[in-house]
Amino acid sequence: xxxxxxxxxxxxxxIDGVEQREGNAVPEGFNANYLKVYYGKLFPHADMFKxxxxxxxxxxxxxDHSYFGRREFSFTxxxxxxxxFQSFNSVSELENSIREKCPVKIDIGPVYSVDPxxxxxxxxxxxxxxxxxxxxxxxxxxxxDYDDVRYCCSGADVCLDCWPLMxxxxxxxxxxLRDDFGFNHILWVFSGRRGVHCWVCDEKARRLTNEQRAxxxxxxxxxxxxxxxxxxxxxIGLALHPFLARSYTEVLRNFFExxxxxxxxxxxxxxxxxxxxxxIPDESVASELRGKWQDNRRSxxxxxxxxxxxxxxxxxxxxxxxxxxxxxxxxxxxxVFSYTYPRLDMEVSKHMNHLLKAPFCVHPKTGRVCVPIDxxxxxxxxxxxxxxxxxxxxxxxxxxxxxxxxxxxxxTSLGKSIRFFRTSFxxxxxxxxxxxxxxxxxxxxxHSKNSISW
Amino acid sequence: MQTVRTQRKPLVNDVFSPLPLYRSAPALEVRxxxxxxxxxxxxxxxxxxxxxxxxxxxAEEMVKLEKDLWTKNMRQPHPSEDLNKDIxxxxxxxxxxxxxxxxxxxxxxxxxxxxxxxxxQKTPEVQRALMAEFGLSYKxxxxxxxxxxKDKLVQVERSIGQKDVPTAGAIFYKVPFEEVPELVASRxxxxxxxxxxxAANQVVSLVATQFRSHLxxxxxxxxxxWTSTIREQENDRLSPIVxxxxxxxxxxxxxxPKGFSEISVKDIEALAKSSFPLCMRHLFDKLKEDHHLKHxxxxxxxxxxxxxxxxxxxxxxxxxxxxxILGVGLKLDDALSFWKxxxxxxxxxxxxxxxxxxxxxxxxxxxxxxxxxxxYSCQKIISSTPSVGDHHGCPYRHFRLLFGSKSYPSGCxxxxxxxxxxxxxxxSEGAACGLGxxxxxxxxxxxxxxxxxxxxxxxxxxxxxxxxxxxVMDKVQNRHYQLACTLTFExxxxxxxxxxxxxPNQYFSDSQKILQAKNHSNAA
Numbered sequence: 001x002x003x004x005x006x007x008x009x010x011x012x013x014x015i016d017g018v019e020q021r022e023g024n025a026v027p028e029g030f031n032a033n034y035l036k037v038y039y040g041k042l043f044p045h046a047d048m049f050k051x052x053x054x055x056x057x058x059x060x061x062x063x064d065h066s067y068f069g070r071r072e073f074s075f076t077x078x079x080x081x082x083x084x085f086q087s088f089n090s091v092s093e094l095e096n097s098i099r100e101k102c103p104v105k106i107d108i109g110p111v112y113s114v115d116p117x118x119x120x121x122x123x124x125x126x127x128x129x130x131x132x133x134x135x136x137x138x139x140x141x142x143x144x145d146y147d148d149v150r151y152c153c154s155g156a157d158v159c160l161d162c163w164p165l166m167x168x169x170x171x172x173x174x175x176x177l178r179d180d181f182g183f184n185h186i187l188w189v190f191s192g193r194r195g196v197h198c199w200v201c202d203e204k205a206r207r208l209t210n211e212q213r214a215x216x217x218x219x220x221x222x223x224x225x226x227x228x229x230x231x232x233x234x235x236i237g238l239a240l241h242p243f244l245a246r247s248y249t250e251v252l253r254n255f256f257e258x259x260x261x262x263x264x265x266x267x268x269x270x271x272x273x274x275x276x277x278x279x280i281p282d283e284s285v286a287s288e289l290r291g292k293w294q295d296n297r298r299s300x301x302x303x304x305x306x307x308x309x310x311x312x313x314x315x316x317x318x319x320x321x322x323x324x325x326x327x328x329x330x331x332x333x334x335x336v337f338s339y340t341y342p343r344l345d346m347e348v349s350k351h352m353n354h355l356l357k358a359p360f361c362v363h364p365k366t367g368r369v370c371v372p373i374d375x376x377x378x379x380x381x382x383x384x385x386x387x388x389x390x391x392x393x394x395x396x397x398x399x400x401x402x403x404x405x406x407x408x409x410x411x412t413s414l415g416k417s418i419r420f421f422r423t424s425f426x427x428x429x430x431x432x433x434x435x436x437x438x439x440x441x442x443x444x445x446x447h448s449k450n451s452i453s454w
Numbered sequence: 455m456q457t458v459r460t461q462r463k464p465l466v467n468d469v470f471s472p473l474p475l476y477r478s479a480p481a482l483e484v485r486x487x488x489x490x491x492x493x494x495x496x497x498x499x500x501x502x503x504x505x506x507x508x509x510x511x512x513a514e515e516m517v518k519l520e521k522d523l524w525t526k527n528m529r530q531p532h533p534s535e536d537l538n539k540d541i542x543x544x545x546x547x548x549x550x551x552x553x554x555x556x557x558x559x560x561x562x563x564x565x566x567x568x569x570x571x572x573x574x575q576k577t578p579e580v581q582r583a584l585m586a587e588f589g590l591s592y593k594x595x596x597x598x599x600x601x602x603x604k605d606k607l608v609q610v611e612r613s614i615g616q617k618d619v620p621t622a623g624a625i626f627y628k629v630p631f632e633e634v635p636e637l638v639a640s641r642x643x644x645x646x647x648x649x650x651x652x653a654a655n656q657v658v659s660l661v662a663t664q665f666r667s668h669l670x671x672x673x674x675x676x677x678x679x680w681t682s683t684i685r686e687q688e689n690d691r692l693s694p695i696v697x698x699x700x701x702x703x704x705x706x707x708x709x710x711p712k713g714f715s716e717i718s719v720k721d722i723e724a725l726a727k728s729s730f731p732l733c734m735r736h737l738f739d740k741l742k743e744d745h746h747l748k749h750x751x752x753x754x755x756x757x758x759x760x761x762x763x764x765x766x767x768x769x770x771x772x773x774x775x776x777x778x779i780l781g782v783g784l785k786l787d788d789a790l791s792f793w794k795x796x797x798x799x800x801x802x803x804x805x806x807x808x809x810x811x812x813x814x815x816x817x818x819x820x821x822x823x824x825x826x827x828x829x830y831s832c833q834k835i836i837s838s839t840p841s842v843g844d845h846h847g848c849p850y851r852h853f854r855l856l857f858g859s860k861s862y863p864s865g866c867x868x869x870x871x872x873x874x875x876x877x878x879x880x881x882s883e884g885a886a887c888g889l890g891x892x893x894x895x896x897x898x899x900x901x902x903x904x905x906x907x908x909x910x911x912x913x914x915x916x917x918x919x920x921x922x923x924x925x926v927m928d929k930v931q932n933r934h935y936q937l938a939c940t941l942t943f944e945x946x947x948x949x950x951x952x953x954x955x956x957x958p959n960q961y962f963s964d965s966q967k968i969l970q971a972k973n974h975s976n977a978a
Contacts (some may be wrong), residue, residue: 080808145842181631182648204648208632215635219645223841239612241641346839 032078032102034389035362039099041408042392043360044418049091051426052108054203055433057091062441070133072109072116074355075101084109085116104364107355110135111206132352137183137205137213140348140356141169142195149339151264151272156194156365158383161263166196167378168255169342172247173198173220174375180243181216185429187421188373190386192363196373197356201429203436210351217349219243222341233337235330248333252340257311260339267293267310276314279335282328285317359421362389371417374424387413473572473580474537475587475665476544476672484542490695493550495527496543497699500564507567508833508956510933520571549684549692550699552676556828562673566666573658581657588664592627595651600626606644607651614642625654634659719792722759722784729965731939731958732849732912733835734758740845745800750838750846752810756793756817757829758958759784786818831957832936850926850935853909918945 049068050057056067073086073094083101088094098106110132114122119130143150143158143166152161170188177183177200185201208216222233222244240248260266267273273293277286293310314335318328348354361370367388373381392412399411409415484492502523506516528543530536544565551561573581585591600607607626631650637643637659643650652660685693726738737755741747747755784792793814797806830838832848840847909930913923922945929938939955947968955961 148842179647180645182646204632212632212635215631215639218639219641237613237615239609241613242606242609242644243641244613245609343842346841 032104034393035102035104036099037393037396038362038389039102041396042412042414043098044409044421045095045098046091047418047421047426048358048360049094050430051201054201054206055430055437058434058437060434060437060441062437062444066115067111069115070113071111072355073358074107074109075103076105076107077101078104085119087115087117104362106358106361108358109355110352134206135352135354137200137208137216138348138354138356139173139198139200139217140191140195140345141166141173141198141342142191142345144194145343145345148275149264158194160382160384163381163383164255164259164263164379165340167381168251168340170196170198170373170375170378171251172342173344174378175246175250176220176243180219185425185432186375187359187425188375188378189359189370190368190373190381190383191357192361192368192370193366193383197359197370199356199359203433213352214350217344217346220342220344221346222337223343233334233341235334235337240333244337247341248336252336256336256340257308261307261311262305265307266339267307270294273310276335279338280314280318280328280331285328289314289317360417369414369417371414372421372425374420387417473569473576473584474541474544475584475668476541476548477668479545480538480541482538482542486691486695488539488542489546489692490699492539492543493546493699495539496547498527499523499568500547500561503564503567504560504833508831508836508936510836510935516567517571517574520568524568524572546696546699548673548676549680550696552673552680558670558673558677562666562670565669566662569665570658570662573661578654581661585657585661588661590660590664592629595626595628599628600624603644603646603651606646607653610642610644611653614640626651627654627657627660628652629660633663635663719784719788719795722792725962728969729962731955731961732916732942733847734958734962735916736849736912737845741796745796745798748844748846749813750840750844752793752813753817754830754835754838754846756789756814758962759792760786760789760818760829786815786820789814789818829957829959832939832955835958836935848935848939849909849912850930850938851933853905853912913942916942916946918942 052071053068056063056065069087069089071087072084073088075083075086075098077083083103086097088097109116111134112119113129113131113133116130122130143153143162144155146162146165147154150162150165153159174186174188177186177198183200183202183205185205187199187201189197189199191197222235235244239245265272266276270293274290277290280286280289289310292313315332318332348356357370359370359372362368363370367390368383368386369389369392371386392414395412396408399408407415407418409418499520503516503520506519511519528536528539530539547561551557573584576584595603628649628651631638631643631645631648634643634650634652634656637650637652637656638645643652643656645651688696722738726735730738734755737747737751740751741755790811793810794803794806797810801809835846836848836851838847840852906927910923910927913926914920918926922941926938926941926945929935929941936955939961940951943951943955943961943965947965949968951964953960953964955964
């Protein structure tokens with residue numbers, strides 16, 4: 001396990017006892033018995049297998065039948081035992097192992113050159129043949145990284161006032177992955193508590209080298225500096241790069257001005273507006289604004305939100321004709337970027353061998369299922385109404401009496417998520433995998449024909 | 455490559471190329487002395503480049519540095535022999551530097567930086583020929599396509615501060631974005647549906663990427679050959695030379711701190727005050743304050759503190775400063791108890807054992823792939839990319855954002871953008887890419903930079919007086935972080951540090967030497 005993985009694992013391993021909530025037939029929270037039922041009746045084993053096989057489970061001669069078996073899965077068990085390098089050769093092996101071990105968390109790693117379960121045998125040869133060869137391009141965005149720009153919650157808490165920061169992140173990154181990088185098969189997943197994960201599954205994405213992954217992650221990186229640097233976003237140059245310009249005009253500006261300003265009351269107290277004034281490089285402008293706002297307590301007579309009013313004042317001053325200096329104009333954008341631009345966990349994206357929690361896991365702390373998020377409807381997503389384990393079991397109990405659906409999950413609120421996963425992600429993905437396999441197979445045939453025919 | 459002893463034979467080469475791509479080992483005969491001497495000379499060039507980069511030299515300074523280094527070390531009495539020396543020295547160093555991951559990484563970065571510089575010096579014709587040699591035959595973007603994306607291309611050029619904005623005549627190539635990772639990383643290209651539009655002057659990046667990837671693969675193969683056959687076969691001849699080369703240190707000679715003692719947990723606090731460099735002192739203080747450090751901080755401080763055994767270390771050290779750099783000297787058991795004391799106050803002892811102890815044992819090579827990790831060098835720390843909540847990195851660089859104050863001379867944007875993503879290779883990028891002036895400098899009038907204040911406060915806590923403080927800050931402004939650290943060292947210890955600070959553990963051991971000498975003289 002690399003160091004980053006240890007970190008990733010460690011950060012998620014906060015498993016508590018069962019929390020009880022009154023007024024609910026099935027007690028809220030998380031326990032091993034519920035999980036057994038969940039894995040037995042609801043978890044979409046077959047879909048996960050189909051996904052991770054990328055078409056190699058078919059009958060086509062071009063299929064690589066060892067493919068799925070070289071994928072690493074990792075299980076975190078109830079007693080904090082961590083099993084790495086699990087591998088499975090079929091959907092039934094996968095399903096049986098999950099049902100039997102009942103992991104509180106399932107992580108998905110890369111596809112290795114050889115079966116990861118047999119890595120020790122290969123290590124004997126000393127030739128370093130055990131190495132990751134394929135891995136989805138992944139992103140991890142965590143709301144805790146936004147603690148300096150949200151006032152409603154902190155740490156692992158999240159509410160409907162700060163969740164839109166995640167929505168913005170999804171929009172910015174998703175658009176760039178499709179329009180700039182040309183990827184098509186992208187899965188966004190709620191991480192179960194405080195963030196989102198992104199899986200880019202195009203063949204090209206899966207085969208990126210670490211260097212190329214790092215390049216994409218850096219392309220997305222605007223937020224720099226550590227705890228001690230006060231200014232974290234610095235936009236330079238005469239213009240913004242087209243990607244940043246598009247993100248700004250299509251997503252960030254509007255979100256900042258119409259939502260974040262008032263939902264987070266960004267200018268409502270001295271402490272808060274000082275944080276923004278700190279981002280203005282020209283002391284005279286900052287003190288002019290400060291002066292205005294300090295005596296401006298009476299502005300309560302105005303019906304407008306005080307944060308909106310003050311933002312307009314700030315913009316007006318920075319963008320007015322006599323403040324032509326490029327840096328000051330750029331400063332408005334810098335403030336918006338500082339408060340809204342996605343903050344990625346860079347290390348997760350940079351290396352092939354980073355593990356990421358599988359979709360449809362249940363978050364051990366919240367009991368919520370890690371359901372996919374539709375990026376085209378991401379505004380609608382509400383993390384506080386995501387089905388919980390106990391809710392699903394209750395639905396199962398009630399539905400059990402009717403028992404007319406084909407699938408158990410169809411009777412629960414998980415059905416919507418699984419249907420979305422299948423129709424919007426899995427089916428198009430498998431269709432293009434099939435084409436890829438056929439194309440590369442016929443290319444290979446052609447090639448061998450040519451080399452024989454001379 | 456054949457090796458012959460002393461008698462001199464004319465060196466022949468049939469593939470004349472002004473800039474060799476080192477695609478295959480040449481069939482040359484090399485005298486054994488030359489084998490070693492040539493390699494030493496090239497090593498001086500690479501080491502010089504490495505030093506220049508770690509001192510944060512600007513692109514145009516790097517160009518001059520590389521030119522000087524090359525002229526001084528690689529020119530032969532007869533210009534006709536230059537190419538042979540170039541090729542031979544490269545292949546000898548491949549052998550020397552193929553043997554561990556760290557060595558390969560260092561060699562790869564420095565050779566790529568060198569190649570990039572040399573490519574940049576060539577005429578467009580030669581550059582095109584070299585591209586063809588790599589099999590990079592891209593067609594220029596057609597006029598109509600150019601018109602369709604022109605606005606975006608202009609936007610990119612303006613965003614990276616190019617003076618001349620692309621016109622109809624400008625040549626752009628369209629390549630898969632994966633082939634120009636460094637241009638993607640620094641957002642220096644327009645990307646549309648998976649293709650990057652690169653300007654003629656960015657071709658160097660494409661070629662350097664190819665160069666790097668070929669060399670990277672070649673190094674792995676060389677390593678296999680070395681371990682499977684060469685080492686054995688050349689046991690009496692080349693192997694000793696190769697082994698010696700990778701540990702020879704070309705800078706000033708430091709005595710080996712062999713008798714360096716181990717320390718125990720209770721000493722750490724005092725040592726932190728007296729002998730830790732600012733980066734470690736800061737981490738240590740934060741750890742005491744928060745009883746927690748994020749991963750990057752745990753690594754940086756943890757490895758600094760640990761004991762390194764001489765033997766393992768010699769082979770791992772890419773900086774060739776063997777003997778100079780040692781951990782502070784905390785054994786695994788002590789390290790565990792040290793971290794536990796702090797972390798358990800925040801997360802509890804049980805959680806520490808479950809979640810963090812693994813990482814510490816891992817650092818000591820007792821878990822996972824069982825590599826005994828070596829402490830981070832200044833270069834590595836400076837080029838790290840700390841984020842929210844992180845305390846690692848180089849305080850001189852990371853406490854304040856680079857563009858926070860003062861106006862910066864041209865080129866620094868490029869340096870920052872390309873340097874920040876931590877791989878040393880893209881650093882000389884700017885060299886070949888026609889740097890524009892620093893646009894959008896909001897230099898003047900930027901008042902109180904919070905980061906700068908933090909840095910000043912931290913320095914005065916270390917005991918840097920106000921006069922020395924200004925000298926330190928001056929170095930910081932000019933991005934000479936290691937020099938800033940060196941000045942801090944001198945101010946704190948009241949003694950000079952001629953060698954400069956290149957490694958936190960060097961800071962520590964130099965500090966200890968001075969303090970121990972003082973103690974002795976006091977006692978006497």
